[in-house]
Amino acid sequence: MHDPPSTEQRVLAMHNISKDFPGVRALDHVDFSLHGGEIHALVGENGAGKSTLIKVLTGIYACDEGCIELDGREVHVRSTRQMQDLGVACIYQELNLIPHFDVAQNIFLGAEPRGKLGLVRWSEMYREAERLLGTLGVSLDLRVPVRKLGFGQRQMVIIARALLHNPTIFVLDEPTAMLTRAEIGYLFGLLERLKEQGVGILYISHRMEEVFEIADRVTVMRDGKNVASLQVAETNPDQVISLMVGRQLDDMFPKTDLEIGPQLLAVGGMGDGALVQDVSFEVRAGQVVGIYGVLGSGTAELAGMLAGDRPLAAGKMLVRGEPTTFRSPHHALRDGIALIPKDRRDEGLVLSFTVRENMTLAGLGRWVSAGLIRSREEKAVTRDQIEALNVRTYGAEQVVQELSGGNQQKVVIAKAMLSQAQVYVFDEPTRGVDVGAKIEIYRLISRLLQGGAGVILFSSELPEILHITDRVMVMFRGRMVLDKLTQQTDADELLMYALKGEASETDVS
Amino acid sequence: MKSNENVRRGAGDLIARYGTLGLMALVCLFLAISVPAFIQPSNLFDVLRQVAVVGIMACGLTYAVAAGGFDLSVGSVAALSTVFVAWLLVRNVPVLAALLVVLAVGAACGWANGLFCARLRIVPWVGTLATMLAVVGPQFMLTGGGSQIPGGLGPKQPLMDFLGKGFLGPVPVAALVMLLVAAVAEIVLSKTALGQHMYAAGGDRVAAETCGIDSRRVLWLAYIFSGVLAAGSGLLMAARMGLGQVRIGEPYLMDAIAAVFLGSTVIKEGRPHILGTIVGAIFMGIMFNGLTLLHTPYWGFYLFRGIMVFAAVALSGFRSR
Amino acid sequence: MSASTTAVSGPALSRRQRLFIFLGNYGTLIGMLLVFPIIAMLEPRFLSTGNMLNILRQAATLTLVALGLTFVLAAGVFDISVGGTAGLCSIVAALILARGYGFPLAVAGALLTGLMVGIINGFLVARLHINDFLATVAMMFITIGMDVLLSKGANVHIDFEYAAELRLLGKGDVLGMPAATLLLIAVALVCHVILDRSSLGRRLYAIGGNPRAAHLSGVHVERLRWAAFILCALVVAVGGFMLSARLEGGKPRAGEALLGDSIAAASIGTTFLRRGRPHVLGTVLGGIFLATLANGFVFLNIPFYYQYIVRAFAIVGAVAFSGMRLQQR
Incomplete structure (x- = not known):
């Protein structure tokens, strides 16, 4: 283990944490530590256990094994409230705001300054909110309902709320997924300042360039385990990515050489007018087409459009050569296109x-x-x-x-x-299932192909994409930025395109 | 980061905030022109007196809706309190004691709603519907199966008469009571931390809970307030009629629903609030007064109530679950 | 339960688990059956064949309305207007009979009235996405208004020279069974086939269980919500007709009391056999149970108004126990 120089400044230590869900071991004896005045990045693919780890830390889940120390004292986590009081603040991906409350009301939600008879001291509240946003260097109209704010502004409101309680540990779960470049720069400036004040920051991301821009240490998780904790200065993106990707899937997916058959589905210039623009590709019998992209890149919307769940604003679709339009999933199914949705419980099953x-x-x-x-x-x-x-x-x-x-x-x-169905649109088919079930699902996909079907695989797991697909495409900000035969590309290239939309200079050389 | 201050002042926003008010003004204008009796001060004060019952009931419902629930039992609870107060007064219970007991019974009904809907997490419509049906039982129990408590409100009750039929100058006492209740309700809902937490729990329960708000407790309290205010409106009803009558409150449920949803489209768009509710209640009162002056038959009021609820709900954009 | 024991197939259930499952499936039925000996002990005449048939006769109207409600509950929506609709249909049928237009036209009139209500409810909820409870509460008041408008607030008397069939339905027997019960059985069978055997029924349950998943599986959610409200209102219309037969005429606002009874019957039904799923057999049993209680109350000289409380407890208890969709997550 790459241990810290001294334990005095260690604000958080998680020892031997395990957490089981039905059928899956989400965390497998994980050790993790965080120092005051440090930005510690936690990276890993979807399903690696990052979110579960922070949910254990913030008290949303109770761990099955292991213990948590804050400032060297062991705590028995009972509730989120308790962890908040102990100085753990967390910014989740979904921003928990009351839409019709204004900025100040949201910042002070649950912690309003109260006077006699429980009356809220409004002027004090607005004054304090003003001051707090001032220290963050944010100017926001305190009386605007948050539903009228942009995503970045809402996030500032959430951050202000979190900082209200002077946390010693500040957790951010993929905070930049929906932010613009300028907003990200702004956020990073803020994190630097907090770091100077001695706050320990746990920063979850899968964007390599951000990790190397801001973090001091990086911990890589894979399959519910802590694979490595490294000083950022002593490593490089390639090493981290290879740690994230890890195992080989070759033997898991029985790749039989199949004759690529006739075209089943072709789309041209497809777009929804907002999040997906000008997407074209085709799927043939016996072929797996992989589509890769980070959250917010338009992959989710594209999957919805293929399944008839989202209307097309532009472009055309051909099913077995015949032009068609889908007004609802009913029509997609009629034409032999079936979606296996990402969210089994909410969308896949009754x-x-x-x-x-x-x-x-x-x-x-x-x-x-x-x-x-x-x-x-x-x-x-x-x-x-x-x-x-x-x-x-x-x-x-x-x-x-x-x-x-x-x-x-x-x-x-x-x-x-x-x-x-003849074309199967798989949206993250192996998320949240254990390795055994994963292999079985891959075998099923293989069987579908042998039966003459075509598969479109949306996945954020690079190994999956690389080992199952015949062709892979990368989406970035709603557009296809890469379309290659899978054999001709690798994880680095896909990640690069997914994060930046283009190859970096070093890559070109 | 710039806020979109100027957008907020847009014309669409003005319509959203004041459109309903404008519509109400037009209706009043129409009534004033077509039925001269309408604008007589005595008639207008009479409208206010009639509005008092619905207004107080609707204030209670406002709490339940603000906190993310609903309360179908308000009309029934009001009817129960007319019967119960008459039953107590006929038995020579001191007036003040009787009033307090009845309000406590209202609180108990609200507590039961909270139990069903906040604790057992039954959908508010069904949980409070059960209460609405259940409290019919005690009403008949008290009357012994009849439709009224024999003997009106017992011996002469100056306080009840004052509340129900009295005037201070030209202003009916009942209207003043309503305004007083509304003022207190407004302060609690929009000026206290508790009110904030009710709105928060109703706005986004998960978000409220991540901020440490006990949304169950807050919702439960909202139901209790709703029950107490429903009982209060029943007391006023009994005072006005001078008797306790079984199932008298049920039609008022619709008026209260319409008032709350119309009110939620007024000034602060999109959420129920007390000022809006009172405006909505007064509007409903004016409409009923107008319908009466235009000699609308009794069934017309039922149709009108149904249509008003459709209109109010559609206007407020309160959508499917 | 530890996570490692799930996911594997076929671990034997403990005796306690099995008892629990058994009680979950049959507990309500056992409770219902226990009521009979209790009332009979206090009042032996209760168990006479005549009284048993009487209970079945009394159960018909409320169970028919509850069957209507079962459709909307299956589809995950609600209809508070069922009582008002039954009353309105009853008045319409009575008026047609009173004017001497004959039995078939009266049936048609009631069904047509129900159809209209169902279409409007469907339009408001499925198309305009107005909250189903609010839309149907408003519809309840509209149906009451129409009811009072048509009846002019007075009872509608029917000359039985022209409507012998109505009297047969209300009071008469066919093949030793009350005609009302035979009608109930027939309607219940049709409802059962629709809900349990047809693709329409399967899809109704699907949109009730998870509209999003149903939509992605190619089910037309909006269209099926319409269907649920229309089917509901049609069956309720039959119930309204039955109400006229029981009253031998029309009585203004007679339908309202059916609201609580039908909700109670349907929610009791969900606790039986298939926990949490409204279904026809359960609703019928729930209806018969409520009729039994009402009948027993009369035998035991318990004032009628206690039924209001019993009904409310039945609703709350059944919903809380069955974990029906009427419970929030």
């Missing part, structure tokens, strides 16, 4: 439904005559599918809510298969 009811929902019309479901056939089909996909369940009549993440995902895939 949790109160049984395995059978979920599996047959999208293709229900196949087993209906005169409006009635031919239930014997439905049951037989479901049984076959459970067996074929190796879904671990008590039976077709088990409620899907009770299944583990990987098995739920298989039910969602089975649903798409039973709708007789």
